[in-house]
Amino acid sequence: MGLLSKKDAALIKDPLFDNNPITVQVLGICSALAITAKLEAAIVMAISVLFVLSLGNVIISLMRNIIPSKIRIIVQLVVAAALVIVVDLVLKAYAYNLSKTLSVFVGLIITNCIIMGRFEAFALANSPWKSFLDGIGNSLGYGVILIIVAFFRELLGTGALMGHQILGDPVKKTGLYALGYENNGFMLLAPMALIVLGIVIWVQRSKNPKLIEENK
Amino acid sequence: MEKRTDKNSYTLLFAIAMTVIVGTLLAFTAQVLKDKIDENRRIEKQQNILYAMGINENTGENDVVMIPTDKVGEAFNKYIVKQIVIQGDKITDNDKAYLIDLKTEQQLAKKADYKRRLPLFIGKKDGKTYYIVPVRGKGLWDAIWGYIALDKNMVVQGAFFDHKGETPGLGANMTQRYFIDDFIGEHLLDSSGNFKGITVLKGNNDPLNNDKTDNEVDALAGATITGNGISAMLKDELNGYVPYFKNLNKK
Numbered sequence: 140m141g142l143l144s145k146k147d148a149a150l151i152k153d154p155l156f157d158n159n160p161i162t163v164q165v166l167g168i169c170s171a172l173a174i175t176a177k178l179e180a181a182i183v184m185a186i187s188v189l190f191v192l193s194l195g196n197v198i199i200s201l202m203r204n205i206i207p208s209k210i211r212i213i214v215q216l217v218v219a220a221a222l223v224i225v226v227d228l229v230l231k232a233y234a235y236n237l238s239k240t241l242s243v244f245v246g247l248i249i250t251n252c253i254i255m256g257r258f259e260a261f262a263l264a265n266s267p268w269k270s271f272l273d274g275i276g277n278s279l280g281y282g283v284i285l286i287i288v289a290f291f292r293e294l295l296g297t298g299a300l301m302g303h304q305i306l307g308d309p310v311k312k313t314g315l316y317a318l319g320y321e322n323n324g325f326m327l328l329a330p331m332a333l334i335v336l337g338i339v340i341w342v343q344r345s346k347n348p349k350l351i352e353e354n355k
Numbered sequence: 356m357e358k359r360t361d362k363n364s365y366t367l368l369f370a371i372a373m374t375v376i377v378g379t380l381l382a383f384t385a386q387v388l389k390d391k392i393d394e395n396r397r398i399e400k401q402q403n404i405l406y407a408m409g410i411n412e413n414t415g416e417n418d419v420v421m422i423p424t425d426k427v428g429e430a431f432n433k434y435i436v437k438q439i440v441i442q443g444d445k446i447t448d449n450d451k452a453y454l455i456d457l458k459t460e461q462q463l464a465k466k467a468d469y470k471r472r473l474p475l476f477i478g479k480k481d482g483k484t485y486y487i488v489p490v491r492g493k494g495l496w497d498a499i500w501g502y503i504a505l506d507k508n509m510v511v512q513g514a515f516f517d518h519k520g521e522t523p524g525l526g527a528n529m530t531q532r533y534f535i536d537d538f539i540g541e542h543l544l545d546s547s548g549n550f551k552g553i554t555v556l557k558g559n560n561d562p563l564n565n566d567k568t569d570n571e572v573d574a575l576a577g578a579t580i581t582g583n584g585i586s587a588m589l590k591d592e593l594n595g596y597v598p599y600f601k602n603l604n605k606k
Contacts, residue, residue: 176522176523176525177524180523205369206369207360207361207366207370208360208361209361210366210370213370214369214373217374217377221377221380224381224384225384228384228385228388228392229384229388231388231392231395232391232392233391235395296524297524303417304417310563324576324577327524
């Protein structure tokens with residue numbers, strides 16, 4: 140990345156792989172379980188978190204020297220909540236159909252531990268530009284996992300991706316279903332999200348020895 | 356030494372200032388966008404009403420594609436020939452009937468002396484008359500609603516359902532074609548002409564819904580409460596219209 144110094148690039152790259160907020164830091168699990176039954180919802184959620192986290196990080200970073208430490212968590216909450224409401228209103232006004240998909244998950248963005256976590260751990264102590272990159276990196280790391288999990292859940296659970304049936308028609312028994320394949324409805328329930336996530340973590344750790352803790 | 360930002364007075368002032376600024380900002384945003392959002396909701400209602408009577412842009416058999424927003428106003432005026440409000444025995448014409456908020460009416464109707472206003476939209480397409488009834492009820496998590504197009508014998512000609520927060524992949528599938536299309540042709544009255552509604556039922560040995568007179572459609576897998584909500588919604592909401600349809604057939 141020619142535009143960014145090595146340190147800055149690491150701010151984006153680290154949370155994508157070695158320090159992924161979901162698979163390594165195990166933050167934001169709640170929403171990763173709740174909204175990954177469909178790929179479309181996962182993508183919308185990833186984009187919304189990207190917006191809220193990167194902008195919120197910048198705002199918190201700009202205010203970092205004037206925020207009273209006693210109420211900093213409340214200040215962070217207010218910033219996150221205000222941004223989410225603005226996003227929701229703008230979507231309702233200009234992308235009405237998209238907002239209908241998103242509206243259920245708005246509350247979940249505010250409660251997303253990653254947002255509060257990055258505000259508290261990074262933006263309060265770093266410059267706006269660095270915080271912005273950190274926000275982008277972490278929300279991308281979050282989004283990637285969300286999309287991977289949603290891909291498998293929607294595909295195996297309903298035989299569809301983005302709402303399009305791609306394995307054939309389960310009712311009329313065409314495509315793969317003609318061969319006796321059945322959708323696994325269990326994939327749509329939250330426990331399977333946890334299991335899929337566990338498999339993702341397993342794969343990542345076996346590929347990346349840095350992440351394996353030593354057994355003493 | 357104590358930092359300036361640690362003082363109680365500073366903290367209090369900061370909190371007050373933040374509340375005022377953020378509050379103003381949000382109120383302002385909401386106010387600016389309000390007209391646009393209301394307009395979107397109004398257009399969506401028109402789209403859904405037209406969808407129920409079969410005016411849509413579906414191409415594939417799984418599509419639920421509304422008529423485009425820029426054409427909906429014109430189409431609505433063309434196809435919806437009359438809008439009426441039924442209130443007890445009184446029937447009045449009202450070309451804003453589609454804007455009546457069902458939630459408000461349902462709440463008002465809990466008072467004993469209030470007769471609920473029931474909007475009904477009459478559409479004409481290819482010489483056929485559709486009576487479109489808006490319905491609203493409770494799903495598993497939140498509100499569900501829809502529009503049911505009927506003929507004068509209360510046989511469903513088309514349906515549209517939507518929801519606020521049913522489970523994605525399960526109850527949220529109530530908006531899918533394989534579910535809403537099951538309602539088409541289904542009877543709301545039983546064979547002797549009494550109102551029976553339509554029950555969403557699992558295991559009625561009729562998964563492809565070939566029997567249209569059994570007052571039942573096949574349920575969605577894993578969405579029992581949503582299905583029960585739809586059954587209850589249809590029963591409760593459409594019941595009020597029965598006298599109107601009975602009158603219609605006497606004439």
